[in-house]
Amino acid sequence: MEKLLKCSKCKSVWYCSKECQKKNWPTHKPTCHADERSSGLLKLVQMFNVNPVLMGYLKAGIVFECGLLDNPRIGFDIPFLARIEIAIEPSDILMFGGLYVNDPTVEEKLEGLVQVNAITAWQSPSMQAPLTPKRLNTWREARARCNAEGFAEDPVGLMEFVGRRCTEDSGNSITVELHIPNNVLAVAMTRAPFTCVSAITGIQTKKPLSAASCLEFINSHIRADKHNQLHLRTEMTEQDKEVIRAAGRDEDIFPARILKEKMQREQLYANFAQLTRPVVI
Numbered sequence: 001m002e003k004l005l006k007c008s009k010c011k012s013v014w015y016c017s018k019e020c021q022k023k024n025w026p027t028h029k030p031t032c033h034a035d036e037r038s039s040g041l042l043k044l045v046q047m048f049n050v051n052p053v054l055m056g057y058l059k060a061g062i063v064f065e066c067g068l069l070d071n072p073r074i075g076f077d078i079p080f081l082a083r084i085e086i087a088i089e090p091s092d093i094l095m096f097g098g099l100y101v102n103d104p105t106v107e108e109k110l111e112g113l114v115q116v117n118a119i120t121a122w123q124s125p126s127m128q129a130p131l132t133p134k135r136l137n138t139w140r141e142a143r144a145r146c147n148a149e150g151f152a153e154d155p156v157g158l159m160e161f162v163g164r165r166c167t168e169d170s171g172n173s174i175t176v177e178l179h180i181p182n183n184v185l186a187v188a189m190t191r192a193p194f195t196c197v198s199a200i201t202g203i204q205t206k207k208p209l210s211a212a213s214c215l216e217f218i219n220s221h222i223r224a225d226k227h228n229q230l231h232l233r234t235e236m237t238e239q240d241k242e243v244i245r246a247a248g249r250d251e252d253i254f255p256a257r258i259l260k261e262k263m264q265r266e267q268l269y270a271n272f273a274q275l276t277r278p279v280v281i
Helices: 018-031 040-049 052-065 093-100 133-148 182-190 211-223 238-248 254-265
Strands: 081-090 111-121 156-163 172-179 194-197 204-207 233-235
Touching: 040 052, 040 081, 040 156, 040 172, 052 081, 052 111, 052 182, 052 211, 081 093, 081 238, 081 254, 093 238, 111 211, 111 254, 133 156, 133 172, 194 211, 211 254, 238 254
Parallel strands: 081 156
Antiparallel strands: 081 111, 111 233, 156 172, 194 204
């Protein structure tokens, strides 16, 4: 994991160097304030990373999204980075609906849980920059290490976990190495349907293996963990809530857009995705 510099005031934005921080300050300054979660994102990402079920489906989704099946050079002599957009949503789906329609009766203190809203390959137009020299070096070191450990036939890349707020900045960002075992590639190649179980109704549905279905399985699996055995639940902040409200207002900001896209994909949100509140001026 890269050692990044963190804004000392809000503790919510990371930088690769002091020069990068100074350059970004005019953009970051308007939204810089004391952070409500501090380094909580790091802890949540660490808990996510150690869970073999979640990581297995995430790696499969990355295989599809980053084109590893289309270009056999990716992960070997071509580096890749997958950006993982994560967010915190209410553990109670009814509270999600309340925030979405801006219901004033929604409780102030809400239990939240981690959700993965999107996987984006860094080559995509939505990514603002390619791999930095530091990240490229991190990938080369990871590739060499896997070769030395006997995994020369497995692709290696990087993952950047991003926890955005209701702004267009990069939000909390943590980059980690990514080793994709050959068996994950083999499963992805089959695209065989698998059973997805609703976290609310328990209804089972067969879905073909794809990036979208992998994300839906991950999110449903986390939501079904009522006793927090995965340690992926945390108290929601006002910033977390505002992203959901902004999606309900159909605001054209990145966190709201990817949440709306997720709601269109996943069956759980079928009753909310068509509801959009008019903006009152």
